[in-house]
Amino acid sequence: MRIIAICLIMFVGLAFMKAVWYFTYPKETALALFNKNVLGLFTMPADFNKLLTKPWTIITQMFVHDNIWKVFANMLWLWSFGYILQDLTGTKKIIPLFIYGSLAGALAFSLAYNLIPSLKPLLPFAVTMGASAGVMAVVIATTMVSPGYRLFPMIRGGIPLWVLTVV
Secondary structure (H helix, E strand, O other): HHHHHHHHHHHHHHHHHHHHHHHOOOHHHHHHHHHHHHHHHOOOEEEEHHHHHHHOHHHHHHOOOOHHHHHHHHHHHHHHHHHHHHHHOOOOHHHHHHHHHHHHHHHHHHHHHHHHOOOHHHHHHOOEEOOOOHHHHHHHHHHHHHOOOOOOOOOOOOHHHHHHHHH
């Protein structure tokens, strides 16, 4: 619940600031200025040189969302699979698992943009944000702990957890 609360507070705070930017600046430039001056402080750049100027973004990128549907889907998956994992293993594993999964996703993102030749032209503009990597770490860990766990057992024996993870 702490991770969900942090992500939602960040989302609402950034949405409020975006609204302020729309009232402060001309309609044509408000979004670009918001993305550069505010959102850019929290999103992690793929370029290692830019990352050295904003090292805190390694942590902040995992809590920032700019789309209502992304934050809704990520928090729904985190809540449902986190609840199952908490029920199976206890409460002390979810936060470290989320953070390590998010850091691994950020590292994979940076390495991909720096090592894959077809992505190199996009390197100066590439940024990452969102809880997707951390949420997927929780989902995969939950499935690894109990792949036979069944959801909705009243409906023909239920849906195995591994099927939902694959979907």
